[in-house]
Amino acid sequence: MTRLSGVPLKFTFDGRELTGFLGDTLASALLANGIHRVATSIKYGRPRGIVGAGVEDSNALVQIEKPFPEPMQQATTVELYDGLEARGLRGQGRLATEPDPARYDAKHAHCDVLVIGAGPAGRAAATAASGRVLLVDDQPDGEAPEGVRFLSRTTAFGIYDDGFVLALERRGEPPERTSRQRVWRIRAKRIVVATGAHERPIVFPDNDRPGIMLASAARTYLNRYGVLVGKRVVVFTTNDSAYEAASDLARAGAEIVRIVDAREGYGVIGTDGDEHITAAHVAKLGELQGERVPCDLLLVSGGWNPAVHLYSQARGTLRYAPELGSYVPAGDLPNVSVVGAAAGEGLPETKVLWQVPAPESEVDTRFVDQQRDATVSDVLRATGAGLTSLEHVKRYTTIGTAHDQGKTSGMLAAGITAEALGADLADRRPTTFRPPYTPVSFAALAGRNRGELHDPVRVTTIHPWHVEHGAEFENVGQWKRPWYYPRPGESMADAVRRECRAARNDVAVMDGSTLGKIDVQGPDAGWFLDMLYTNMMSTLKVGRIRYGVMCGVDGMVIDDGTVIRVGEERFLVTTTTGNAAMVLEWMEEWLQTEWPHLKVFATSVTEHWTTIPLVGPRSREVLSRLAPGLDVSNEAFGFMTWQDAEVAGLQARVCRISFSGELAYEINVPSWHGPALWQSIVDHGATPYGTETMHVLRAEKGYPIIGQDTDGTVTPQDLGMSWAVSKKKADFIGKRSFARAENNRPDRKQFVGLLPVDPFVLLPEGSQIIESETVPEPPVRMLGHVTSSYDSAALGRTFALALVRSGRERIGETLYVPVGDEVVPVTVTESVLFDKEGARRDG
Numbered sequence: 001m002t003r004l005s006g007v008p009l010k011f012t013f014d015g016r017e018l019t020g021f022l023g024d025t026l027a028s029a030l031l032a033n034g035i036h037r038v039a040t041s042i043k044y045g046r047p048r049g050i051v052g053a054g055v056e057d058s059n060a061l062v063q064i065e066k067p068f069p070e071p072m073q074q075a076t077t078v079e080l081y082d083g084l085e086a087r088g089l090r091g092q093g094r095l096a097t098e099p100d101p102a103r104y105d106a107k108h109a110h111c112d113v114l115v116i117g118a119g120p121a122g123r124a125a126a127t128a129a130s131g132r133v134l135l136v137d138d139q140p141d142g143e144a145p146e147g148v149r150f151l152s153r154t155t156a157f158g159i160y161d162d163g164f165v166l167a168l169e170r171r172g173e174p175p176e177r178t179s180r181q182r183v184w185r186i187r188a189k190r191i192v193v194a195t196g197a198h199e200r201p202i203v204f205p206d207n208d209r210p211g212i213m214l215a216s217a218a219r220t221y222l223n224r225y226g227v228l229v230g231k232r233v234v235v236f237t238t239n240d241s242a243y244e245a246a247s248d249l250a251r252a253g254a255e256i257v258r259i260v261d262a263r264e265g266y267g268v269i270g271t272d273g274d275e276h277i278t279a280a281h282v283a284k285l286g287e288l289q290g291e292r293v294p295c296d297l298l299l300v301s302g303g304w305n306p307a308v309h310l311y312s313q314a315r316g317t318l319r320y321a322p323e324l325g326s327y328v329p330a331g332d333l334p335n336v337s338v339v340g341a342a343a344g345e346g347l348p349e350t351k352v353l354w355q356v357p358a359p360e361s362e363v364d365t366r367f368v369d370q371q372r373d374a375t376v377s378d379v380l381r382a383t384g385a386g387l388t389s390l391e392h393v394k395r396y397t398t399i400g401t402a403h404d405q406g407k408t409s410g411m412l413a414a415g416i417t418a419e420a421l422g423a424d425l426a427d428r429r430p431t432t433f434r435p436p437y438t439p440v441s442f443a444a445l446a447g448r449n450r451g452e453l454h455d456p457v458r459v460t461t462i463h464p465w466h467v468e469h470g471a472e473f474e475n476v477g478q479w480k481r482p483w484y485y486p487r488p489g490e491s492m493a494d495a496v497r498r499e500c501r502a503a504r505n506d507v508a509v510m511d512g513s514t515l516g517k518i519d520v521q522g523p524d525a526g527w528f529l530d531m532l533y534t535n536m537m538s539t540l541k542v543g544r545i546r547y548g549v550m551c552g553v554d555g556m557v558i559d560d561g562t563v564i565r566v567g568e569e570r571f572l573v574t575t576t577t578g579n580a581a582m583v584l585e586w587m588e589e590w591l592q593t594e595w596p597h598l599k600v601f602a603t604s605v606t607e608h609w610t611t612i613p614l615v616g617p618r619s620r621e622v623l624s625r626l627a628p629g630l631d632v633s634n635e636a637f638g639f640m641t642w643q644d645a646e647v648a649g650l651q652a653r654v655c656r657i658s659f660s661g662e663l664a665y666e667i668n669v670p671s672w673h674g675p676a677l678w679q680s681i682v683d684h685g686a687t688p689y690g691t692e693t694m695h696v697l698r699a700e701k702g703y704p705i706i707g708q709d710t711d712g713t714v715t716p717q718d719l720g721m722s723w724a725v726s727k728k729k730a731d732f733i734g735k736r737s738f739a740r741a742e743n744n745r746p747d748r749k750q751f752v753g754l755l756p757v758d759p760f761v762l763l764p765e766g767s768q769i770i771e772s773e774t775v776p777e778p779p780v781r782m783l784g785h786v787t788s789s790y791d792s793a794a795l796g797r798t799f800a801l802a803l804v805r806s807g808r809e810r811i812g813e814t815l816y817v818p819v820g821d822e823v824v825p826v827t828v829t830e831s832v833l834f835d836k837e838g839a840r841r842d843g
Contacts, residue, residue, distance in 0.1 A: 003021055003032065003225070003226040003227075005021060005022045005023055006021065007021060007022035008020070008021060008022075009021060009022060009024070009029075009080050009081060009082045009084075010082055010083065011026075011029065011080060011081075011082070011083070011084040011085070011086070012084070012085040012086070013026075013030060013035065013062075013085075013086050013087065013088075014087050014088055015087075018030075018033045018035075019033075020032065020033075020080045021080075022080075023080075023140070023141075023225070024079075024080040024225060025053075025075065025076055025077065025078060025079060025080060025225070026062065026075040026076075026078040026079075026080055026084070026086060027050050027053070027057070027060055027074075027075040027076040027078075027221075028053075028080075028221055028224075028225035028227050029080050030050070030075065031050060031221055031227045031229050032225070032226075032227045036049040036050065036210040036211050036229075036275075036276050037049050037088070037210040037275050037276065038050055038059065038060040038061075038062060038075055038088045038210075039059060039060060039061050039062070039088045039089045039090070040088065040089070040090040040091065041208070041370065041371075041373050042091050042092070042371075042372075042373060043372075043373035044373050045090075046208060046373075047209070047210055047274070047275055048060070048208060048210065048370060049209070049210025049211060049212070049213075049276070050075065050076065050210075050213065050217070051201070051212070051213055051214060051217065051370070051408070052076055052198075052199075052213075052214050052217045052408070053076055053214075053216070053217035053220035053221060053224075054076055054077065054138070054217075054220075055074065055076070055077060055138070055155070055404065055407065055437075055438045056198040056199070056214075056404060056407040056408055057074055057075075057076040057077075057217075057404065058369065058370045058371045058402070058404045058407075058408050058409065059208075059370050059371065060074060060075035060076055061073065061074065061075070061088075061089045061093075061371070061403065062074075062075045062078070062086045062087065062088055062089060063086060063087050063088075063089055063093045063094060064078070064084070064085070064086050065085040065086060065087060066083065066084065066085035067083065067084075067101075068096060068100055068101065068102060069094055069095070069096040069097075070093075070096070070441070071089070071092070071093020071094055071095060072089070072092075072093045072403055072439070073086075074403065074404075074439075077138075077438075079140065079153075079170065079172060081172065099451075100443055102179075102180035102181075102443070103178065103179045103180060103448070104179055104180060104181050104182070104183075104443050104444050104446065104447045104448065105179040105182050105183075105447050105448055106182060106183040106184070106185060106447040106448075107182060107183075107184055107185070108184075108185045108186075108187070109134060109149075109184055109185070109186045109187070110132070110186075110187045110188075111131075111132040111133060111134040111149070111186065111187075111188050111189070112129070112130070112131030112132045112133065112188070112189045112190065113125075113126075113129040113130075113131060113132070113133045113134070113188065113189070113190050113191075113192060114133075114134050114136070114156075114163075114165060114186055114188035114190070114191045114192070115129065115133065115134070115135045115136070115148075115192045115194060116136055116137075116156045116165075116191065116192065116193050116194060116195055116310060117136075117137060117193070117194035117195045117196060117340070117342070118135055118136075118137030118139070118142050118150070118152075118194075119137075119194060119196055119340060119341075120340065121194045121196075121339045121340025121341065121342075121345070122135065122137070122192070122194030122339070122340065123135070123145055124339075125192045125194055125339055126144070126145050126148045126192075127145040127148070129148075129192070131189075132149075133147070133148045133149065134148070134149045134150075134151065134186065134188070135148050135149065135150045135151070136150075136151045136154040136155075136156055136167050136184075136186075137150075137151075137152055137154065138153065138154065138155040138438075139152065139153070140152055140153050151167070151169060151184065153169055153170045153171070153172075154167050154168065154169040154170075154184065155167060155168050155170075155437065155438050156186075156310060156437070157435055157436035157437040157438050157440055158310075158313060158435030158436055158437065159191065159310045159311075159313045159314040159336070159435075160313075160435075162187075163187055163188045163189060163190070163191060163335055164185070164186070164187055165184075165186040165187075165188060165191065166183060166184070166185060166186070166435070166436075167183070167184040167186060168181060168182070168183055168184075168438075168440055168444055169181065169182040169183075169184060181441070181443070181444040182444075183440075183444055183445065183447060188335075189335065190335050190336075190337070191314070191335060191336045191337075192336075192337050192338075192339060193310050193311050193336065193337070193338045193339070193342050194338075194339050194340045194342055195307035195309070195310060195342045196306075196307055196340065196341045196342055197304040197305055197306045197307055197341040197342065197344075197347055198304065198305050198307055198407050198408060199214045199215065199216040199217075199241070199301055199302075199303075199304055199305075199408075200302045200303055200304065200305050200326075200408050200411055200412065201214060201300045201302055201408055201412070202236065202238065202262075202267075202268075202300055202302035202353055202354070202355070202356065203354060203355035203356065203366050203367065203368055203376060203412055203416070204267065204268050204269060204270065204355065204356040204358065204366060205269065205270040205271075205356075205358045205361070205365050205366055206270050206271040206272075206365045207268075207271070207300075207365075207366065207367055208365070208367045208370050209271050209273050209276065209277045210273075210275060210276045210277065211230065211273065211276045211277035211295075211296060211297055211298060212271065212277055212298045212300060213229065213297065213298070213299055213300070214299070214300060214301065214408075215235060215237065215241065215242040215245040215246075215299040215300065215301040216241065216245060216301070218230070218233075218245055218249060218297070218299050219244065219245040219248050219249075222248055222249060222252055223248065228249065228252050228253065228254060229297055230249070230254060230295070230296045230297020231253075231254055231255060231296055231297075232254070232255050232257050232294065232295045232296050232297065233246070233249055233254050233255065233256050233257065233295060233296075233297045233298075233299060234257055234258045234259075234260065234268070234280045234282075234293055234295040234297070234298045234299070235256065235258070235259045235260065235298075235299045235301075236260045236262075236267065236268045236280070236298065236299065236300050236301070237259070237260070237261055237262070237299075237300070237301040237302075238261075238262045238263065238301065238302050238303055238350045238351040238352070238353050239263075239301060239303055239304075239348040239349065239350035239351070240348045241301055241304070241348050242259075242299060242300075242301035243259070245299055245301075246259060246299070254297075257293060257294070257295055258280075258282060258293050258295075260280075260282050262285065262351050262353045263351045265284055265285055266282060266283070266284055266285065267282070267283065267284075267285045267353070267356040268280050268281065268282055268298065268300075268356065269281050269282070269283045269287075269288065269290050269356055269357075269358060270290075270358075271298065272292070276296065277295065277296065277297070277298055278294060278295070278296070279292050279293060279294045279295060280292075280293050280295055280298050281293070285353075285356065285357065286357055288357070288358070288359045302325075302350070302353060302354075302412075303324060303325045303326065303347075303348075303350035303352070304324065304326065304341065304347045304348070304350070305326040305327075305407070305408075305410075305411050306324075306326060306327070306328050306329070306338075306341060306342045306343065306344050306347070307341075307342050307407075308327060308328065308329055308338070308342060308433070309405075309433040309437045310433075310437060311329050311333075311336060311338050311342070312430075312432070312433035313433055313434065313435055313437075314333055314336045315333070316329055316330070316331075316333050316336065316338075317329075317330040317331070318330060318430050319426070320424075320425045320426040320428070321344055322352070322425075322426070323349045323350075324344055324347055324349065324350060325350055325352035325411070325415065326344070326411055327411070327430050328343060328344035329342075329343055329344075352415070354412055354415035354416050354419060355376060355412075355416055355419075364376060364377040364378075368397075368399055368409050368412050368413050368416065369397075369398070369399040369400060369402065369406065369409035369412075369413070370409075371402035371403065371404060371409075372397070372398045372399060372401065372402050372409075374397045374398060374399045374409070374413075376416060378396075378397040378399070379393060379397060379399070379413055379416045379417055379420065380416075380420055381396075381397075382396040382397055382417075383417060383420040383421055388421060388423075389429075390413070390414050390417060390428055390429065390430060390431050391429075391431050391432065393413060393417050394406075394410075394413065394431050397413070399413045400413065400431060403439050405433075405437070406431070410430075410431060414428065414430060414431075455478060456478055457478065457480060458477075458478045458479045458480070458514075458607075459479070459480050460479075460511055460513040460514060460610065460671075460674065461513070461610055461671045461672065461674040461675055462511050462513070462610065462674050462675055462678045463480065464675075465675060465678060465679070466482045466485075466511065466688075469485060469688070470485060470486060470487075471483070471484070471485050471688075471690065472484055472485075472486065472492070472690070474691060474692075476514060476577045476578055476691065477514075477577055477578040477580070477581075479514040479577055481511070481514055481577070481690070481691050482510075482511060482688070482690040482691065483690045483691055483692055484496050484499065484689070484690040484691075484692050484693065485499070485688050485689070485690060492692070493791065496690075496692050496693050496696060496791075497791075497793045498687070499687060499688075499689035499690065499693040500689075500693050500696050500697065500792070500793045500794065501793050502616065502686075502687035502689065503615045503616050503660060503662060503687075503689060503693065503697055504616065504617075504662065504697075504793070504794050505616070505617065506616050506617065506618055506685075506687065507614065507615070507616040507617070507618035507619050507621070507622050507685060507686045507687070508614075508615050508616050508686055508687045508688070508689045508693075509612060509613070509614055509615070509678070509681045509682065509686035509687070509688055509689070510612070510613045510615065510688070510689050510690070510693075510694060511610075511611075511612065511678070511688075512611040512612060512613045512666065513606075513609065513610045513611045513612075513671070513674065514577040514606070515561075515574050515575065515576070515577055515580075515606070515611060516561070516573075516574060516575030516576065516577065516579065516580025516581075516583060516584075516604070516606050517572060517573070517574055517575075517580075517604070517605045517606045517608070517609055517611075518572070518573040518574075518575065518580070518583065518584055518587070518602055518603065518604055518605065518606075519570070519571075519572055519573075519602070519603045519604075519605045520570070520571045520572075520573055520587070520600065520601070520602050521569060521570045521571075521600070521601050521603075522569055522598070522599040522600035522601055523569055523599045524598040524599050524600050525569055525570065525571055525600050526538030526540075526569075526571075527598070528587075528590075528591070528595070528598055528600045529548075529563060529571060529573070530729055530732060531590070531595075531731070531732050531733055532550055532586075532587065532590070532732070532733060533548035533549060533550055533563070533732065534548070534549045534550070534551055534716055534724055534725045534726060534732055534734070534735075535547075535548055535549070535724050535725065535726045536726045536728060536729060537563050537565075537571070540563065540565040540571075541565060542565050542566070542567060542568065543565070543641055543642060543643070544564075544565055544640060544641055544642075545562050545563070545564050545565075545640040545641060545642060545655060545656075545657060546562065546563050546640065547560070547561075547562055547563075547640075547724065548560065548561065548562065548563050548724070549716050549721060549724045549725075550583065550586075550733075551715070551716070551732075551733060551734030551737075552733070552734060553733060553734055553737065554734065554737050555715050555734040555735075555736075555737030555738050555740070555743055556710075556712055556713060556714060556715060556734070556737075557706060557710050557714055557715065557716060557719065558579070558582075558583075558586070558706070558712075559575050559576055559579045559582070559583050559706050560576070560704075560706050561573060561574040561575045561576065562574045562655075562657060564642055564655065572605075576705070576706055576707065578707060579706065579707070580604065580606055581604075584602060584604050587602045588602065590733075607671060608670065608671060609668045609669070609670065609671060610668065610669050610670070610671045610673065610674025610677065610678075611666055611667070611668050612666070612667045612668075612669075612674070612677060612678060612681065613657075613659070613660075613664055613665070613666050613667075614664060614665045614666075614667060614681060614686065615658070615660050615662050615663075615664040615689075615697075616662055616663065616664075616686075617662065617663060617840070617843060618685075619662070619663050619664055619665055619843075620632050620663060620665075620843050622681065622684045622685065622686060623647070623654070623665055623667075625684060626647050626648045626680060626681065626684065627645045627646060627647040627648075627652075627654070629645060629646055630643065630645040630646075630647075630654065632665075634842050634843070637654075637656055638656065639656050639658075639841060639842065640656060640657065641655075641656055642654060642655040642656070647667055647669070647677065648676065648677050648680035648681070650669050650673045650676065650677055651669070652667050652668060652669045652677070653667075653668040653669075654666070654667050654668070655667075655668070658841055659694065659697070659698050659703060660694070660697035660698060660701065661697070661698075661700070661701035661703075661834065661835050661838065661840055661841060662697070662840050662841070663840065663841060663842060663843035667681075695788065695790065696790045696791075696792060699788050699790055699799070699801055699833075700790075700792055700794055700795065700799075700833050700834035701832060701833075701834060701835065702720075702751075702753065702801070702830070702831030702832035702833065704719055704751060704787075704801070704831075705788070708787060708788060709751065709787040709788055709801055709803070710787075711803075713749070714749070714751070714803065715738065715743055715748075717738070717743075718748055718749060718750050718751060718803070719750075719751045720750070720751055720808070720831060725738070746806060746809075747805045747806050748805070748806075749784050749803040749804060749805050749807065750803065750804060750805075750806065750807035750808050751787075751801065751802075751803060751807065751831050752801070752802055752803075752804050752807035752808065752810070752811065752828050752829065752830065752831055753799060753800070753801055753802070753828070753829040753830055753831045753832075753833050754769075754786065754799065754800040754801070754802050754815075754817075754826040754827070754828060754829070755797070755799055755800075755826060755827045755829055755833075756797075756798055756799075756800070756817075756824055756825070756826050757814075757824075757825040757826065757827065758824070759796070759797030759798060760797070760798060761798060761819075761824050762789055762790075762791055762798045763786050763789045763798070763800045763817055763819065763824065763826070764786070764789065764819060765786055765787065765788060765789050765800075766785060766786060767785060767786045767817045767818065767819060768780075768782045768784075768785050768817070768818060769782065769783045769784045769785060769786070769802060769804055769815050769816070769817055769826075770782060770783060770815070770816050770817075770818065770823075771783060771815060771816070772816060773816050773823055773825065774823060775818050775823060783804050783805045783815060784802055784803045784804035784805055784807065785802060785803060786800050786801070786802045786817065787800075787801050787802055787803055788800060788801040789801075792833075792834070794834050795833060795834060799833055800826070801831060804828065807828065810828045811828050811829060811830060812827070812828065812829075813827070813828050814826070814827055814828075815828060
């Protein structure tokens, strides 16, 4: 008997140094070294051995310790490599505390036909297919038929809509710069499932001892790995396939001491042994006493379950095949077909035997799901409690929820449940198969998207200047935005007051490059934006800008921003920093699912542009110096318009937009010119300001920030923005929801301002608002909450913005805000607290 390639590999298991060979799995190497006990059961602490030879194994869970800690690995699927260190699991495993040094990645593949499984049926299907054919199989060996692309060591673990399949390629323990595992994202016009079948065991007392194995597994270890797993063998079967295993083992030198065939009326009613089986008890079915047959290996074959998991994931219907005692595909799907053993073809007929009758005992050792330590008694307890659905029994007992997902236990549980209820499995709906078909690590799913690539830190091109000049930063989405610029000895409050005074009384500058920017183009772009925004965008003239509010289908505000008309069929949409990706995804959802006929293309250009707001009474003066060729007068350059011009020697797009209520301009240049433009503006005396000052300035003017002053339950009308809702448009997203009774309740929360009676009290954001000057006994009626709260240099006091029930009707009233042990009285006011007439906007 030849042992694989003859290339030796050193490995360690449970502290023992052992030798295997190239091509071994950890399980085959352990068996070759005479090790059958691999793990300990999680609930009862019973010794557990190797049952299968692949993904169907329910017992042999190990903890990989080196080269990197990985818990809950199946020894039957771990390919052996030099230096591997592992131990059997005594319950749960141990997660790594250090970063995984291995690399993981993902690739895409497109094909006309995807064949899953490279057995005889799969190879025949791949050979017969035409076009681009991709064949995947989880085994490391084999060659592809001519003209067929072949991915070995690759397990398809999920089938999704529209021919989308996910598969995991195990690439071994690689050298540096090579990925360890790869997720394949496959798009196929047609899928052929040729995943074969799993042999199932039979339930009898003490059926979990090490040395009890599926007959097909023993045959695999012998013929593929050159390992004879036992010398004195008892075979317990309900079908002909186990005879082939017995014949192979006998030719290899094993003694087949007894074949127990249930079709002849005999069965195994128990076993002996501690760490390993020493004997099987054989009796006529129905009898409780039998003959003790010494052995060191008990092979079991209770029939075969077609591997219909992927077919079922594709929403295929299953039917019960009584001749097999298993569920099989009821027929092909439009783009998915099943062939070979996966379709029930070529499988031997079997005597359906779920369990062997056994005497009553205090401790039930008739294990249905060995990984979960779930027994026949657990199933009977579930049915006795009134559960009749196989899905409910599964949830009650946890059978089929472990790493093997019930590949050997699921059908047993269904059969025992049906027997207990006196039901026919043909009338029972099987449990639902869900992805993944086999365990997939989070590291593989994440691929390269981990660490900084999982949550990238995004910075603008001006970021080095901000760092050099001592800016403090805050995280906005993934962006690092300057929060404020403290001078030596300045507190945050002092720095923000100084920056606010510069913006209100002089000139200030901000890095606004993080605002989302989406280029929307196409003949239908105007109509598309009309549907997305509550106000009209298609009537906007080239060179003009319009503020817009975007709502969800429920009529609640999800974002706001400006729309700039660049050309007859081109618009530039700006969004809030944190919602840029969401808005683009929202656009694509409607374009791809509801309005695919529209000729519209939307592309993110956020990082293409550096955007610098120039703010304050002197902003016009500074801009005129930077852009002498641009007429910046109100008559030539009106509010909410844009012009292209040369600014500081750079080609720029200048917009008259203000988020502060002051005379302001937003200057846009290609991002690589951002630092030069910024330095030129600062050299002309502009004071840099950060996001905290921006918040104060906009709050003084009552401008809401979506996501801070809104919470997903706020309509434009609640914000006092009825003026931004068009009455001319026949429809837009969210319009119908405005007519809902819920959206028109008089006691809805509305956006208002709050002035603490004590002008030096700063209300904590999120504070609740009540009606009484003392906090009553619970339940306390909450009128709303504080959304924004600041100390204002322009107002000479603190103020807040809030959402308050019937807020606009309460203007002038005194309400109360509990803060710690005190209750702070506040006066409700309009949301606009500074320059209510808007006189400062035009300078």
